Structures are given as structure tokens and as C-alpha cells.
Amino acid sequence: MNEVMTPRGVEPEKILQIAIDMKVPAIMSYLSRDKWHVAKVLLTKLDGDRLSVESAVSMRQRPINIRVDQPVGISFKHGYGKFVFDTTVKALEPSTNPETCRDRGGIIVLAFPDKIEVIQRRSYFRVSVPESLNVKVLLWHRSGKRGETDPKHDTAGEMHNCCQGRLMDISAGGAQVIVPNQNDTGKANFKKGQFVSMRFTPLPYETPLVLSAQIRNALPTADEKNASLGLQIVGLEASSEGREVLTRLIGIVEQYYQINQSGVKQQAVHPVPSTD
Numbered sequence: 001m002n003e004v005m006t007p008r009g010v011e012p013e014k015i016l017q018i019a020i021d022m023k024v025p026a027i028m029s030y031l032s033r034d035k036w037h038v039a040k041v042l043l044t045k046l047d048g049d050r051l052s053v054e055s056a057v058s059m060r061q062r063p064i065n066i067r068v069d070q071p072v073g074i075s076f077k078h079g080y081g082k083f084v085f086d087t088t089v090k091a092l093e094p095s096t097n098p099e100t101c102r103d104r105g106g107i108i109v110l111a112f113p114d115k116i117e118v119i120q121r122r123s124y125f126r127v128s129v130p131e132s133l134n135v136k137v138l139l140w141h142r143s144g145k146r147g148e149t150d151p152k153h154d155t156a157g158e159m160h161n162c163c164q165g166r167l168m169d170i171s172a173g174g175a176q177v178i179v180p181n182q183n184d185t186g187k188a189n190f191k192k193g194q195f196v197s198m199r200f201t202p203l204p205y206e207t208p209l210v211l212s213a214q215i216r217n218a219l220p221t222a223d224e225k226n227a228s229l230g231l232q233i234v235g236l237e238a239s240s241e242g243r244e245v246l247t248r249l250i251g252i253v254e255q256y257y258q259i260n261q262s263g264v265k266q267q268a269v270h271p272v273p274s275t276d
Contacts, residue, residue, distance in 0.1 A: 012085075012112075012113060012115070012116045013046065015078075015083060015116055016043060016046050016051060016116075017046055018078065019043045019076055019078060019083075020043045020044060020045065020046060022078070023042060024042075024043070024076050024077070024078050025040055025041075025042065025056055025076065026040070026041050026042065026043055026053070026056075026074055026075065026076035027039070027040060027041070027074070027075050027076070027237075028040075028041045028053065028064075028072050028073070028074055028108075029072065029073040029074075029075075029234050029235050029236075029237055029238050030064075030066055030070060030071075030072040030073070030238065031070075031071075031235075031238075032065040032066070033065070035195050036195055036212045036214075036234045036235040037064075037065075037195070037234075038214065038232075038234050039055060039057075039064045040055070040056040040057055041053040041054060041055055041056055041074075041108070042054055042055075042056050043074075043076075044107070046112075048112070049111060049112040050090060050109050050110070050111070050112065051087070051109070051110045051111070051112055051113075052093075052107050052108070052109050052110070053074075053107070053108050053110060054095065054106070054107055054108070064108070066089060066092070066108065067089065067092075068089050068090065068091060068092060069088055069089060070088065070089045071086060071087070071088050071089075071238055071239065072086070072087060072088070072089060072110065072238055073085070073086045073235065073236070073237030073238030073239070073242070074086075074087065074110070074113075074237065075237045077121070080118075080120065080121065081118040081119050081120050081121055082118065082119045082121065082124060082172075082173075083116055083117070083118050084116070084117050084118075084119065084236075084237040084243065084246075085113035085114075085115060085116045085117065085237070086113065086237060086238050086239055086240070086242075086243075087110045087111045087112070087113045088110065088111050089108060089109070089110060089111075090109045090110060090111050091109040092106060092107070092108060092109070093106055093107045093109060094106045094107070095107055117243065119172060119246070119250065123171065123172040123250045123253055123254075124171050124172050124173045125171055126169045126170065126171045126174070126176070127169060127170060127171065127253050127256045127257045127260065128168065128169045128256070128260060129167050129168060129169060129170065129256060130256055130259040130260055130263065131263070132259070132263075133203070133259075134166065135166065135167040135200055135201070135202065136164055136165070136166060136167070136200065136201075137164065137165045137166065137167045137175075137177050137198055137199070137200040138162065138163075138164055138198065138199040138200070139162070139163050139164075139165060139177065139179065139190065139196050139197070139198050139229075140162040140163070140196060140197055141194070141195075141196055141197075163179050163180070163189060163190070164179075165177045165178050165179035165180070165229070166178045167200055168228075170249075170252065170253060170256070171253055172233075172246065172249055172250050172253055173232065173233055174213070174216070174230065174231050174232045174233055175198070175213070175231045175233065176228060176229065176230055176231070177198070177228075177229045177231060178221065178226050178227070178228055178229075179226060179227050179229060180225065180226050180227075181220075181224075181225060181226060181227060190215055190218055190227070190229060191215065191218055192215055192216065192217055192218050193214065193215060194214070194215045195212065195213070195214050195215075195234070196212075196213055196214075196215060196231075197210065197211070197212055197213075198210070198211050198212075198213055198231065199211075202252045202255070202256075203252075203255065209245070209248065209249070209252070211233050211236075211245070211249075212233070212234050212235045213231040213232060213233050213234060214231070214232045214234055215229055215230070215231060216230045216231065216232050217229070217230040218230075233249075236249075
């Protein structure tokens with residue numbers, strides 16, 4: 001249940017063709033200038049060993065800085081799960097549709113993926129960190145080339161605006177972290193849209209987990225002493241090493257869920273006495 005699986009009885013060609021026919025929106029993750037980026041795309045054509053995709057938004061607003069032979073990750077949700085695979089860019093071609101060419105920047109031709117894996121949707125539901133755990137998170141802005149392409153060894157590069165916070169909830173796709181306000185304005189040093197690295201130890205005595213994420217929202221807490229950061233985890237679909245990290249992350253979500261459920265059952269058997 002907590003592993004990335006290859007769907008049985010379903011050919012990759014059929015999965016991709018369904019996504020094309022139903023115009024299922026997809027997310028493409030890629031490295032640009034040594035930082036992870038994500039872009040919304042549509043799978044548009046399957047031709048032999050070539051899979052064509054186009055930007056789902058105006059390129060005037062969000063240009064995709066990508067090159068031939070660059071590895072990318074693709075993910076899309078459909079039916080019972082989220083499908084993920086990695087591939088490489090084979091060509092960049094102009095669109096045959098003038099409107100699409102002007103607004104969306106043409107066609108990105110990808111190599112047909114060797115394997116498509118699926119993650120159960122329940123792994124993408126947020127699970128609260130058990131009350132018995134105090135999971136500290138180190139967040140920082142990163143510069144440097146080493147470590148960016150391998151999430152298992154993402155320890156190189158210079159850290160900027162390093163900050164320690166507390167993990168509140170997590171899923172296979174994102175997390176919520178509470179961080180203290182630190183700068184002169186009384187606000188956190190992190191803003192919506194920024195890409196950051198995060199490091200935390202999910203359970204005592206485990207190996208720390210290092211991830212790349214984009215800040216989707218940054219809101220003050222009720223007491224205005226801290227900020228609540230909503231993070232979208234990025235880059236794990238783009239390599240086999242990243243998907244190993246994703247498998248571990250799914251296992252952590254399941255562990256937290258089981259711990260929380262155990263606590264609920266104990267409260268049901270041994271309710272807290274009323275103070276009235």
C-alpha cells in the first residue's frame with residue numbers, strides 16, 4: 001500500500017492515450033539553472049517512441065526554460081492514483097496551431113518512458129504529524145550545482161536564509177511547516193513562489209530526509225509570531241533516485257496515519273475523564 005507501484009494489466013501506451021484523449025492536466029518537473037521548476041502541461045500526441053506535450057498556460061506568463069536531452073519528470077492524476085514517470089527531451093518543435101505557437105511556445109517532444117508507475121491517491125491526503133512527535137524541519141534557499149539532481153545526497157551547495165521550523169502535516173505531494181518570524185518587518189524570510197530545500201527526521205533514529213519544495217502559500221499564524229508555509233514537494237518524479245525517496249515519503253505518511261489511528265483507538269477505550 002505504501003509503495004510506488006507499476007499498474008498491472010494496463011499498458012503504458014493505453015495510460016498515456018487516455019491522458020491525451022481526456023486532456024488530463026499534467027505537471028512537468030525539471031531543473032533550470034540548478035533549481036527545480038514545475039510547469040503545467042498537456043499530453044497532446046503519442047507517435048511511436050515520441051510523446052508530445054505543450055504548456056497548459058501562456059508562455060508569456062510562465063516560460064519553460066528547457067533544452068534537448070534534458071531529463072524531466074511527468075505526473076498526472078487519473079482514476080485510482082497518480083501516474084509518474086521520468087523521460088528526456090528529444091526535440092523542441094513549433095506548434096502546427098498558430099494560436100498555440102504564439103501563446104504556449106510550441107511542442108516539447110519527449111522520449112517514450114521505459115516505465116510508468118502509479119501512487120494511490122490516499123498517499124496525497126495530508127496526515128497530521130502525531131502529537132507524540134516534535135519533528136523539526138530545516139529550511140533554506142540553495143545555490144550550487146551538486147546535490148540538486150539527487151535527492152538522496154542533497155547536502156552540497158551554499159545555504160541562504162536557513163531557518164528551523166516544525167512539521168505540522170505531510171503528504172506525498174506537500175507539507176505544512178510553521179516557522180518563526182525573523183526579519184525586521186516581523187515576517188518570515190520565505191515568500192510564496194520561492195523554491196527551497198527542506199531537511200527533517202520523520203521518526204527518531206531514522207536517516208534524515210532531504211527534499212526540494214516550492215512555497216505555495218505563506219500565512220501568519222493566529223498569534224502573528226510565526227508563519228505557516230504550505231509547501232509543494234517537487235522533483236521526485238524526474239529520476240529513479242527521486243522515486244526511491246518518494247517511496248520512503250509514502251511510507252512515512254502511512255506510519256503517521258497508523259500512529260494517529262492508534263491514538264484515536266486508545267482514547268475510545270480509555271476516554272479522558274471530564275473535569276466538569
